[in-house]
Amino acid sequence: xxxKKTKGLVVSTxxxxxxCACFIVGIGLAAAAPxxxxxxxxxxxxxxxxxxxxxxxxxxxxSTLSALELxxxxxxxxxxxxxxxxxxxxxxxxxxxxxxDLTDDGEISFAIADATPATQDGKLLTVDFEVKVGAADGLxxxxxxxxxxxxxxxxxxxxxINDGEAExxxxxxxxxxxxxxxxVADPGVFGEGDVFDAVVSLDSVDDTVSAxxxxxxxxxxxxxxxxxxxxxxxxxxxxxxxxxxDLTDDGEISFALAxxxxxxxxxxxxxxxxxxxAGAADGFYDLDLKDVTVxxxxxxxxxxxxxxxxxxxxxxxxxxxxxxxxxMPGWSLISIPETLENASIxxxxxxxxxxxxxxxxxxxxCTGAMEVPTDFEPLKAYWIHNNLTExxxxxxxxLIPQVPSTPASLTLCEGWNxxxxxxxxxxxAEISLTSIDDxxxxxxxxxMPTTNEYAFVGYNGVEGVINxxxxxxxxxxxxxxxxxxxxxxxxxxxx
Numbered sequence: 001x002x003x004k005k006t007k008g009l010v011v012s013t014x015x016x017x018x019x020c021a022c023f024i025v026g027i028g029l030a031a032a033a034p035x036x037x038x039x040x041x042x043x044x045x046x047x048x049x050x051x052x053x054x055x056x057x058x059x060x061x062x063s064t065l066s067a068l069e070l071x072x073x074x075x076x077x078x079x080x081x082x083x084x085x086x087x088x089x090x091x092x093x094x095x096x097x098x099x100x101d102l103t104d105d106g107e108i109s110f111a112i113a114d115a116t117p118a119t120q121d122g123k124l125l126t127v128d129f130e131v132k133v134g135a136a137d138g139l140x141x142x143x144x145x146x147x148x149x150x151x152x153x154x155x156x157x158x159x160x161i162n163d164g165e166a167e168x169x170x171x172x173x174x175x176x177x178x179x180x181x182x183x184v185a186d187p188g189v190f191g192e193g194d195v196f197d198a199v200v201s202l203d204s205v206d207d208t209v210s211a212x213x214x215x216x217x218x219x220x221x222x223x224x225x226x227x228x229x230x231x232x233x234x235x236x237x238x239x240x241x242x243x244x245x246d247l248t249d250d251g252e253i254s255f256a257l258a259x260x261x262x263x264x265x266x267x268x269x270x271x272x273x274x275x276x277x278a279g280a281a282d283g284f285y286d287l288d289l290k291d292v293t294v295x296x297x298x299x300x301x302x303x304x305x306x307x308x309x310x311x312x313x314x315x316x317x318x319x320x321x322x323x324x325x326x327x328m329p330g331w332s333l334i335s336i337p338e339t340l341e342n343a344s345i346x347x348x349x350x351x352x353x354x355x356x357x358x359x360x361x362x363x364x365x366c367t368g369a370m371e372v373p374t375d376f377e378p379l380k381a382y383w384i385h386n387n388l389t390e391x392x393x394x395x396x397x398x399l400i401p402q403v404p405s406t407p408a409s410l411t412l413c414e415g416w417n418x419x420x421x422x423x424x425x426x427x428x429a430e431i432s433l434t435s436i437d438d439x440x441x442x443x444x445x446x447x448m449p450t451t452n453e454y455a456f457v458g459y460n461g462v463e464g465v466i467n468x469x470x471x472x473x474x475x476x477x478x479x480x481x482x483x484x485x486x487x488x489x490x491x492x493x494x495x
C-alpha cells in the first residue's frame with residue numbers, strides 16, 4: 001500500500017525565515033522562533049531501491065534546551081535503515097539519547113536529554129532511508145510529530161515544525177492507474193457550524209474484493225464526525241457485511257467491510273458527515289486514510305494507492321480587495337511585478353516603524369543566503385514580518401511603476417527559488433511561467449500566514465486538480481503582489 005499524501009502543504013527549506021534570528025534591515029531586528037526541520041525539505045528523483053538521507057535540524061532560538069522528543073512518520077514505500085545522532089546535545093549514552101521503534105512500521109521516535117543544557121542550533125540526527133522495491137511513483141510526506149523542546153521543566157512555546165517530502169518518479173499519481181482507495185471532500189470553504197461530506201471510494205480495477213478496512217484521521221479540535229452512510233457497494237448492510245467502529249470525537253474512526261460473494265468493485269462505498277466546530281481556527285485540515293487494506297480472498301491487494309484530501313476552513317467573509325499589499329500578522333511572502341518609481345525599502349515601508357515591520361529579506365537560491373534588501377526588485381519574492389496582531393497595508397501610493405521601464409528578468413538557480421508574479425493581472429502558472437517552461441517542475445504558493453503553509457502545489461505538464469491542493473499549472477493561479485517558490489532543474493531566466 002502506498003499512501004499519496006496531498007495534505008497540509010509542507011514548508012520547505014526555502015522557508016528558512018524561521019531560522020533567521022538577527023536580520024538587521026535598517027528598520028529593526030528580525031523576529032524568529034524555535035524550530036525543528038527536515039533538511040532537505042524535498043528529496044526528488046528517487047527510484048525503487050535507492051537509498052537517501054535527511055537531517056533533523058533543531059534551532060532553540062536562544063532558549064536553553066535541556067531535552068527534546070519527537071517522532072518522524074514516513075510512508076511504507078520506504079524503509080528506515082538507520083539513524084545517526086550528531087552529538088549536538090552531548091555524547092551519546094543511555095541517559096542522553098534514545099531511539100525507539102526503529103522498525104518498518106512507518107514511525108520512529110527520538111528522545112534526548114542533556115545534563116548540561118545550552119542553546120542549540122544545528123543538525124540533531126541523520127535518518128537513512130531506502131525506497132522499497134515496487135514502490136509507486138508519488139510525493140510522500142516525511143512528517144515530524146509530537147515535537148517537544150524542553151527548557152528545564154517547561155516546554156518551549158511556539159515551536160515551528162518544517163516537514164519534508166520524498167518524491168519517487170515524477171511525483172504525480174492519478175487515481176485509476178492501480179487499485180486505489182481515496183477520500184474526497186465537498187468542494188468549497190467552510191466556516192463555523194457548516195456541514196459537509198467526504199466520500200470514500202474504491203476501484204479494485206480487475207481484482208476481486210472480499211474485504212476492506214481502514215482508519216480515517218481528522219482534526220477533532222476543528223471538526224466533528226456526525227455520522228457515516230454506507231451506500232451498498234459491497235452488498236446490503238448487515239452485521240456480516242458492514243461494521244463501523246469507534247465513531248467518536250477523538251480524531252480517529254475505523255471502518256471494516258466484508259462481502260460473502262466477492263467480485264471486482266468500483267464506486268463510492270461510504271459517505272462521512274462532518275460539522276465544523278465552534279471556534280475552529282482558519283486553515284487547511286487533513287482527512288487522512290491510514291492502515292488501508294483491501295483483501296482479495298486472503299491476500300491484500302499489492303500496489304494499492306491511497307489518496308487523502310484536505311478541507312479549508314475560514315471565518316473571514318469575502319471583502320473588497322485592499323488598495324495595496326495587505327500584510328497579515330506574522331510572515332508574508334510578497335512581490336512587485338514591475339520596477340517602481342521609488343523602490344527603496346525606506347520609501348515603500350515608510351508608514352511602518354521597526355516595532356511594526358521588524359524584518360524583510362530575500363531568499364537567494366543562487367547564493368544560498370538570506371539577503372537583506374535595500375530595494376524591492378521585480379520578480380523577486382520577499383519575506384516580510386508584521387509584528388502586530390492585526391493586518392497592515394502597504395499603501396499603493398508607494399507602489400507606482402516606473403514609466404518607461406526595462407522588462408524585468410531574474411536568473412533562477414537549481415532548486416527552490418523565491419519568485420514573484422510576472423504580470424499585474426491574475427494568470428495561470430502555465431501562462432505566467434512560460435519563459436521557464438522547459439526547466440521547472442513545481443511551483444507552490446501563495447503563502448498563508450494564518451496557517452504557516454502554502455495554499456497550493458502546482459505540477460508543470462499536469463492539468464486540472466490532481467488531489468486536494470495538488471493541481472496542474474493550468475489551474476494554479478498567480479496574482480499581483482503574491483510570492484511563490486518554483487523548483488527548477490537547471491539555471492534559467494524568468495522573464
